[in-house]
Amino acid sequence: MVESGMAEVMIAVMPFQGHVAPMAAVARAFVEAGHGVRVYTGSAHADRFTAVGAQALRWTSAPDFDEHDLAATFPMLRGRKGPRQMLANVEHVFVRTAAAQSDDLVRAFDERPWDVVVADGLSLGAHLASERTRTPWVTVSIVPLAIPSRDLPPPMLGLAPATGALGRLRDRALRAVARAGAYGIRRAYIAERARAGLPANGRSFDEAWYSSDLVCATGVAELEFARSDLATHVVFVGELTRATAGGAALPTWWDEVAASAEPVVHVTQGTLNVDPHDLIEPTFAALGRQPVLVVAATGRADDPSLPFPAPPNARVAGLLPYGALLPRVDVMVTNGGWGGVLAALAAGIPLIVAGGDLDKPGVAARVAWSGAGVNLRSGRPSARTVLRGWRRVSTDAAYRVNAARIAERLAEHHGPAEVVEHTLRLLATRQPPAAATAE
Structure with missing residues (x-):
């Protein structure tokens, strides 16, 4: 932990409204606790973070985009629905922008080093930037956990875990099929690591979205499928945004x-x-x-x-x-x-x-x-x-x-405050690297 007790925090947020709202609550919690906060996101959402007292950094090397017209920036998404859209979205919006995201983040680190990067769980660029700067990385999983498990079917199929020997065999077969179906995405991830100057690190693509130090998962255990292999560094923090009287205006009716x-x-x-x-x-x-x-x-x-x-x-x-x-x-x-x-x-x-x-x-x-x-x-x-x-x-x-x-x-939870608490505990127990400078 930094000697002053105050941390420099970089928050990375994929520029989608559904990601911005919960991460804005996290940014506010860090600001209110007295920490230095910068937020890396798309230009359409920068004002949302300056409004809570953070400094906003916009996508520059990474292609800024309009979430309501993804095909304008990613024409390969045009006309796709269902599984084809899902695979194309993941590959082109989330994976193939990762190295460029990390370039933006590393430039920000060179200008003013951070102590920790706290990232929306779909911000793969933050993972790469953490490796490049050798700084801690905290994942805030704003969607349900998709950490691979020997007890569960592939997460994107919308299936509950099967029971019995035949059910477990089904799930094992589906995991193999899912790995084969995501071959193109895995290749894209390897290419992005290479573009960022990073070698293979021994972690699978499915694991790459999650920090090995701390994962703050939204929701509660009652909404998570039972599994025997959930890592101890995964903590549930409830909601990040609670319904309040503010927000959108009341309609005339x-x-x-x-x-x-x-x-x-x-x-x-x-x-x-x-x-x-x-x-x-x-x-x-x-x-x-x-x-x-x-x-x-x-x-x-x-x-x-x-x-x-x-x-x-x-x-x-x-x-x-x-x-x-x-x-x-x-x-x-x-x-x-x-x-x-x-x-x-x-x-x-x-x-x-x-x-x-x-x-x-x-x-x-x-x-x-x-x-x-x-x-x-x-x-x-x-x-x-x-x-x-x-x-x-x-x-x-x-x-x-x-x-x-x-x-x-x-x-029972106060999500944003718990993210701050868990992050500070991680910093207090983690030894800094010998030289925390960008590669």
Whole structure:
């Protein structure tokens, strides 16, 4: 630990809204504790971090991009959905930008060395920069853990672990298939290490996203599949962002929600893949004639309009203030964004999860495994599937009981403060390298 007791902290954040909000809370916690904080992220989100008192550093060598139009910067993503999109996103947005990210970070280190880099778990460039500067690296896993395990199927398939000898054989075979399917991504990772001037380090690509010193995992153990090989340096920290009265403005029709005598069902399309045909449209078709008030968030604050009509019992906004909304919600229909799922569960709301790609099928599987909701097993469910899910969650009290149980566990944590506490403990016990200078 530095002699003054105050640390120089570099926070690395992939420039997506779903990553920025929780990491802004972490940055604020470090600033409020008196530490020097710089944040490396895309230009669209820099103001979010300066607002909490941190110094923002923008992607420069790494290609800055608009999360709502990834294909403008990464044309190879155009027209892809499902598994093909997931693989292409991981390879081109997260992996093939890693060396350039690390170049930006190393320049910042040369200008003013940091004591520790605290990184969004999908910021692979921070991992490379940590190696290049020989400084500690803390992973903040803002999506469910995808650390490989001998007890689990591949994380992106959205499967709960199987049981029995045949089930374990299934999972072992799926792990082998997943490794083969990710061959191109592994090659890209090796190439990025070479571009950053780094040799092989003995860690597999699946392990490369996670620090070997400290992983602060969002969520609670009740939402994590049981495994026998979870490392002791993985700690659960609950939520990083709690629903408050601030945030998005209340829409003009808010009084109808506040006065509604009918149960309120919230449907959210998330903030990344925001095609409303995927989830909002089938939810409208499923619940348009049910005795509920449907409140939809399109994920686009700049344009909340829809390309199809809303039923009479639906209200639509781009974004909504969860501190005001969630206490009034009976059931939530979600695309599986982890932050929104945790916010709903913290409010004791049972879930209907339509996880289509990236980490979202895994989120859906965890929610179902915990008993706090149902997994629709598709990012584009039919109206009939949504209706069946709503009826199950609305009529079986066990879902609400389990959501309340998880809410109690989440309430025991104060995520951002715990990230600071665990990070400082790591620095206090770690011996600095002989020469902490960039290579």
